[in-house]
Amino acid sequence: MTREERLAILGPETVAAIHERVAQAPDSSPELVEELRRIMTHSSRRYRPLRAQGRNDAEEE
Numbered sequence: 001m002t003r004e005e006r007l008a009i010l011g012p013e014t015v016a017a018i019h020e021r022v023a024q025a026p027d028s029s030p031e032l033v034e035e036l037r038r039i040m041t042h043s044s045r046r047y048r049p050l051r052a053q054g055r056n057d058a059e060e061e
Contacts, residue, residue, distance in 0.1 A: 007015055028036075
């Protein structure tokens with residue numbers, strides 16, 4: 001989704017409120033950034049789709 005699409009869906013007031021809230025958040029520690037980087041970079045290697053595990057969505061319910 002592009003910025004323009006988000007703006008059209010959420011509206012300028014909501015986007016501005018989100019930006020203000022994000023600006024209030026403290027900076028992340030280097031340790032947290034490294035941990036998140038590992039999760040985001042290698043997540044596809046850790047988890048296989050349910051079909052690849054021999055299961056389907058109906059079995060989860």
